[in-house]
Amino acid sequence: MADQPVEAYYSAIDEGRYDDLRGLLAPEFVHDRPDRTIDGPDTFVGFMRDDRPLTDTRHTLEAVCANEDDSEFAVRGTLLDADGDPLFGFVDVHTVEDGTIARIETYTN
Structure with missing residues (x-):
């Protein structure tokens, strides 16, 4: 499964690596x-x-699932605050094209 850009997305946000x-x-x-x-x-x-609104947060990924051709990934996780307390759960659906993320649809609880 070619989930590297998807998982790298969350790490880059959480670590403030905007480039x-x-x-x-x-x-x-x-x-x-x-x-x-x-x-x-x-x-x-x-x-x-x-x-x-909040930049001192961390994503925990509970499940990453891909379709057959690795063009879409569903990610289920939780956004945590600076103290590690849950803010909300989410499901992100990533569309990956040519190794980059073209679209994300976010659903929250």
């Missing part, structure tokens, strides 16, 4: 979240770096 995060995203990247849609990799990286 690495940008390198994982396709030029046409779109993130559909419950609260907004973010179009474009530069806009997304800027949001993650400068505008998200």
